[in-house]
Amino acid sequence: MEFKDIVTRRYATKQFQPRTIPEETIKELLELVRWAPSGLNLQPWRIKVVADAETKALLEPATPDEPQIKSCSHLLVFCVDTDFGAQCERLSRAMKEHGVPERVHDIVMGIATEMSHLPPSEMQAWLQSQVYIAATHALLGATALGLDSCPMTHFLPDKYSRILGLPSHLRAVLLVALGYGADEPHPKWRYPLEEILL
Amino acid sequence: MEFKDIVTRRYATKQFQPRTIPEETIKELLELVRWAPSGLNLQPWRIKVVADAETKALLEPATPDEPQIKSCSHLLVFCVDTDFGAQCERLSRAMKEHGVPERVHDIVMGIATEMSHLPPSEMQAWLQSQVYIAATHALLGATALGLDSCPMTHFLPDKYSRILGLPSHLRAVLLVALGYGADEPHPKWRYPLEEILL
Numbered sequence: 001m002e003f004k005d006i007v008t009r010r011y012a013t014k015q016f017q018p019r020t021i022p023e024e025t026i027k028e029l030l031e032l033v034r035w036a037p038s039g040l041n042l043q044p045w046r047i048k049v050v051a052d053a054e055t056k057a058l059l060e061p062a063t064p065d066e067p068q069i070k071s072c073s074h075l076l077v078f079c080v081d082t083d084f085g086a087q088c089e090r091l092s093r094a095m096k097e098h099g100v101p102e103r104v105h106d107i108v109m110g111i112a113t114e115m116s117h118l119p120p121s122e123m124q125a126w127l128q129s130q131v132y133i134a135a136t137h138a139l140l141g142a143t144a145l146g147l148d149s150c151p152m153t154h155f156l157p158d159k160y161s162r163i164l165g166l167p168s169h170l171r172a173v174l175l176v177a178l179g180y181g182a183d184e185p186h187p188k189w190r191y192p193l194e195e196i197l198l
Numbered sequence: 199m200e201f202k203d204i205v206t207r208r209y210a211t212k213q214f215q216p217r218t219i220p221e222e223t224i225k226e227l228l229e230l231v232r233w234a235p236s237g238l239n240l241q242p243w244r245i246k247v248v249a250d251a252e253t254k255a256l257l258e259p260a261t262p263d264e265p266q267i268k269s270c271s272h273l274l275v276f277c278v279d280t281d282f283g284a285q286c287e288r289l290s291r292a293m294k295e296h297g298v299p300e301r302v303h304d305i306v307m308g309i310a311t312e313m314s315h316l317p318p319s320e321m322q323a324w325l326q327s328q329v330y331i332a333a334t335h336a337l338l339g340a341t342a343l344g345l346d347s348c349p350m351t352h353f354l355p356d357k358y359s360r361i362l363g364l365p366s367h368l369r370a371v372l373l374v375a376l377g378y379g380a381d382e383p384h385p386k387w388r389y390p391l392e393e394i395l396l
Binding site for chain 1: 199200201202204205206208210225228229230231232233234235237239241243244245246247263275277292293296297298299302305308309312313319322323324326327328329330331333334335337338339342343349351352362364368371372384385386387388389391394395396
């Protein structure tokens with residue numbers, strides 16, 4: 001499928017068919033997500049894949065106005081890792097293991113040190129934003145693999161933490177419901193280019 | 199090009215050929231960006247397309263360690279619109295103009311009202327994150343159109359505001375340099391799936 005068709009076909013699916021996505025398709029999709037870029041190549045994301053009806057039922061009241069939580073085949077819960085320091089240490093080790101040239105390693109770690117002085121709210125916004133890159137790979141990748149999807153940011157992250165037993169340095173920031181659409185997409189609209197460009 | 203190949207081929211290009219992207223290709227790319235999804239369909243992004251050498255030279259000192267600013271053909275400066283209230287009013291008008299069913303309009307605006315009570319730092323993080331969806335469309339779309347690109351978050355937004363004359367409610371959050379790569383990509387590495395999944 002051409003990228004243009006992927007972008008055009010994708011829509012926020014509100015109702016899914018009672019049909020389960022094969023595990024190998026989910027794996028293929030996660031592989032597309034895994035290769036997403038991120039600032040410093042930090043990859044500050046963790047993903048919980050929810051496929052069982054019981055957990056979905058628990059999450060439903062923590063996701064108001066989003067009934068697709070229940071009808072979807074799989075729900076990807078995208079979490080941000082909020083511990084920048086620990087991730088930078090891990091990044092430094094991983095770059096060395098992967099044979100990244102020392103010069104590149106040192107530039108990246110220099111920027112990381114500079115960034116560690118960002119105000120906490122800016123740092124958290126930066127980390128969270130990187131997770132959206134991975135989630136966008138999931139949305140577009142799903143269409144490319146013949147799946148439908150729905151992104152959601154309207155949910156109760158504290159309840160998600162409790163229900164999924166997330167460690168304190170992780171926080172759910174975006175959900176992607178996956179499956180096979182059972183609804184008709186609303187006609188799409190966007191602002192015209194002249195209202196977007198400066 | 200298959201989506202998998204797009205994801206695999208894209209790399210952070212550090213040096214571009216001295217070759218200008220045709221304007222119709224830039225337009226095609228911006229069209230792919232324009233259709234990006236966002237929470238509430240708010241589309242809280244504005245984009246400054248920088249193609250002239252003079253502005254690029256002015257931006258270079260505000261973008262340390264990123265020489266690709268100078269060699270790229272076009273630089274997309276992705277800005278977030280930080281004024282949630284004004285954008286919600288515009289969204290309500292636009293939904294009515296586009297014939298969005300009243301029931302859907304009211305659900306969206308209800309969520310918007312709820313969100314308007316978010317702590318300001320959370321609201322700004324949410325708005326900024328949406329812009330990353332559009333920027334990811336730009337990165338993947340560029341590869342699909344035979345272009346190379348480099349995303350950058352390491353720059354001085356206040357200086358960008360001054361140089362580009364941005365109004366106070368807009369703030370540059372991410373840059374995408376575009377052109378035809380003149381460098382060899384470093385081998386890519388990412389954490390294995392078992393370290394990403396919860």
